[in-house]
Amino acid sequence: MPSGNSPSSPFTPRDFQLVLLRRMADHNPDLVEDARHTLGASIADMREANKRWQAMIRSPRARAAASRYRSVLGTPESVITRKVGDLECEAWLWPLPLWPDLRFEVLLAPNGAVWNEWLIRAPGAEGPSLTTLDDLTPWSCTVDEAARAFAPARPLEGTAPTRWGLAFTAPDGQGVRWKCVAEFTWGLLQRVAVGDRATGGE
Known part of the structure; x- marks a missing residue:
């Protein structure tokens, strides 16, 4: 499939999806590669889409x-x-x-x-069942869904403008609760770091 991603071509929804994937590639390259193939796009297409998006944002003539x-x-x-x-x-x-x-x-x-x-x-779409750490797989849930499932969750500043973090406790399959930090890119879960065992009211 032709990329259609030259600097003079229109910036399309396909290009925008490549921009989202470019930010997610640091955490989940395998998922991103599968998604990129679904779009019929090469790594060069993804890089070019991201380059054009950044240029659009930073241009002195950038629209709102x-x-x-x-x-x-x-x-x-x-x-x-x-x-x-x-x-x-x-x-x-x-x-x-x-x-x-x-x-x-x-x-x-x-x-x-x-x-x-x-x-x-999506409004009306059934969300994931999030009850244990095993349910927190990459791309399985959004920021709001994780925050509701493992309340109270504390928002954390992300490492980039399109990234968010949540700190919370969650049980493993045996019911033992652990301190966790979840990282999201464009609102979608990328990975969960599990720390110390939670104690008391944590």
């Missing part, structure tokens, strides 16, 4: 983030009102073929600025 997503992904599949504190915000949702049960969500502040951009479970 919300407009950029509309130009790349088209009209949102749905627009949902979300409450963030006392504010009502718009959430724009788009489907991405690589993750049919998820949606890419862009959360807009009342002034139109983009507050957040990540993958969430």
